[in-house]
Amino acid sequence: MLPDLPYPALHATYGGIWLASPGGEVRGIGRGEAAARAAETPMIVLNAAVTASRLGIADFSGLDLLELFAFVHPARFAVPTPAGLARALDLPPPVDDARASLFLIEAARALLGRMARPEEWPEAYGAYNSAQSLARLRWPWAGPIGQILKSPTQSERGLFARLPEWDEANARPQPRSVRLDEQEVLDRLGTLVGPRAESREGQRSYATANARAFDPRAGEGRPNVVLAEAGTGIGKTLGYLAPASLWAEKADGAVWVSTYTKALQRQLDKETRRIFPDAAERARRVVVRKGRENYLCLLNLEDALQGGFQNRAAILAQLVARWGMYTRDGDMVGGDLPGWLPTLFRRAGSTALTDRRGECVYAGCPHYRKCFIERAARASENADIVIANHALVMILAQRRADEGQPLGRLVFDEGHHLFDAADSTFAAALTGQETIELRRWIIGPESKARGRRRGLSARLSDVASYDEEGGLAIEAAAAAATLLPADGWLGRLGESLPLGPIERLLSAVRATVYARADAQDAGYGLETDAGQPEPELIDAARPAIEALEALMRPMAKLRQRLAAVMEDGPDWLDGQARARIEGAIAGLTQRGQLVSSWIAMLARLGGPLDPDFVDWLAVDRVEGRELDIGLHRHWLDPSRPLAETVLKPAHGVLVTSATLRDGEDWSGAEARAGTVHLDNSPRHVSVPSPFDYATSAEVLVVTDLKRGDVAQLGQAYHRLIAAAGGGTLGLFTAISRLRAVHARIADRLARDGLPLYAQHVDPIDTGTLVDIFRDDPRASLLGTDALRDGVDVPGESLRLVVMEGVPWPRPTVLHAARKAAGGGSVYDDRIVRARLRQAFGRLIRSAGDRGHFVLLGAATPSRLLDAFPGGVPVLRVTLDEAIARIAGQQGAVRHTPPSVRIGSASRDFLPGLADRAHEDRHDDR
Known part of the structure; x- marks a missing residue:
């Protein structure tokens, strides 16, 4: 018997907010009333993070249907919209936003109903124990679930007991020499x-x-x-x-x-x-x-389940543990963990469940033989296809x-x-974040740090007790690592109170960058080339080199001693100990190469430039907040x-x-x-592509928008999306303009039944945003570089691509060096053509696709327009003319005489146009 659900349901969009009562009454409410109710009354919602964003509040503690779905069907995906959830549950989708609020109650009952029929529920195993743990954390859904799951359907073992162990396999022989017919x-x-x-x-x-x-x-x-x-x-x-x-x-x-x-x-x-x-x-x-950082770390998960996480992070850990019983390979990023699940918890601990710091203890981990990372590595040795x-x-x-x-x-x-x-x-980077990670890897957690991460002395205690020289090398490495930046280093640098030689070096880097970087970059990342460094920076480099060399020596010595222990083969060196030492040797080798590259960077400061490399200094910032500081080196080629x-x-x-x-x-x-x-x-x-681009697509270059006018840009996006009836991918070269346009048009489009989603605005991962966009032909999506390439949305869901302007490359130090070596403006043109071609490639993905590509750039040089496939009509039009052509498409591209025709993606050139465009091109950066 299903429990009563005495909870209202709230559905919020940019077009309105609807509240459904348990009895079936639906009414529209204002944002103020919705926010007040959210603070007082438990309500059923679909994606609490998005709902909070729509209401303009910091947080929303409701009964999130996506969390319930993740509990009932771990390792399954559902598009996180009312229509997407309806399809996942085999329910009729709601016909409009008002009735979507009522649907949320129906979906909740459907999910709870599946738990009431365990014989028809493939993921019933482990649910009872998970529910008990979640109840102790006061998870909002624990009450209704507890009324259904009175006892386990069978004897339930925990995740760590249930996971199978991987087996060692013989090395694969060398492939045979064959020639394919x-x-x-x-x-x-x-x-x-x-x-x-x-x-x-x-x-x-x-x-x-x-x-x-x-x-x-x-x-x-x-x-x-x-x-x-x-x-x-x-x-x-x-x-x-x-x-x-x-x-x-x-x-x-x-x-x-x-x-x-x-x-x-x-x-x-x-x-x-x-x-x-x-x-x-x-x-x-x-x-x-x-990479290791993509997989669930069982040791980190165990720590989280045993009290290492608090509040919402602890709930996420329990849901991830339930997923761990059903996952194919433990891949948390792009695997079968729904991409929307971690975003429901904002920053509450998902990254702490993976091995993002390279602190794996290998065979020293009690879960080593069940580790997802090790399983994938060994499976790849005998696979036919490794992706x-x-x-x-x-x-x-x-x-x-x-x-x-x-x-x-x-x-x-x-x-x-x-x-x-x-x-x-x-590339190589000597930055505060890189050095503090190295310190943690060597020393382990300091001060009040929580977790199971352990330093070299803990991971190699048996080596230290067996080999005196190895033990001394571990102690020396730990002592030398104390000269690396420690917690709070950014704050100390901001107050000009650096501690130790590396922090003093970074302080000098920061001062140089702020002295030389352009004021127009205020609020964002700053950088300057490393040529002609200030005397203070050169003076700071020598003690930093000495500190890094003092660290390299014991690391190299320890690597030698570990190799000697492996060769000696003492009695305690069983298979797991051998694997742990091999892992330590690999880690020491990798980090030794990293420190060596740092020393090489510093040794060249003030000396002659190496023509094979590009060096620069940078302060990484987001909206004015400093995140990292350091020196960078990239190969020129x-x-x-x-x-x-x-x-x-x-x-x-x-x-x-x-x-x-x-x-x-x-x-x-x-x-x-x-x-x-x-x-x-x-x-x-x-x-060549078999598609007939000439009859399926049209490129429109809009000529009457004022550069830099965000209000006009927003109006253009609104009218274009409305003319297309949604199905629009909007591409931006700056996050600030994306956000400004979204803020101006999202509510107006929503009132017309045209939902708008955006990277850097919606608290949803990029992959899920694309899934939502693909699922709804009336939805539109705004994004930046990540959506310009690799997005595959065939069919009606994508029929219009709009770029805010010519995608000129950012004039970074690295770009300037490669531009000088690559032919000047010819190098820039090559990059722009590639980006235009990639963006156009999102439009026609199957033989039946039709659509328009709109470039909002009056000053677009004609020489760049051969980026588009041969035969595609390329037209210079006003915004009104572009809207008329898009609105008149109705499933097929019409080719009527435009006001200015440039050609068909050829090298046709209009005298003067390209020159005038060249004068303005740097403004677009």
């Missing part, structure tokens, strides 16, 4: 696409060309490299999974498929079901591998090459981001270390993307992918 590849492709799929010649030629990346290489350091550009609609994913899976089967080897975005990782994971339909076999043969990301693959490739076990076959999808990924991976550490040790590499060349010849793609640094030349593959 073209017909074999085509047969495998036919199996993957299915017998009913239409044969696409472009996909067939793409797949067979990609097979050459899996041929035996001709010599050491000479990998078989294929650069493949495949236009949207080719079926790129299956086009490389066909030869990859065939080679893995025939050679008994692993193929690492790397992406830049988590969205593509999820898509790839789904596509592999075509290769291995059986779930059990697929679990063995396909592994999604991410990872660019940064992780680069790090592992370097490590594995040093160990003589290189990653032999690599596929880089979203290859146009390979340069950016290498730029981040091979990061494709050089990419080639040395990733490409050369490999046997075969496929780099692919829909925009790999960015409309240029292959020399640009080769430079960005690093193949210019190889002794052998890559193969080139180019397969």
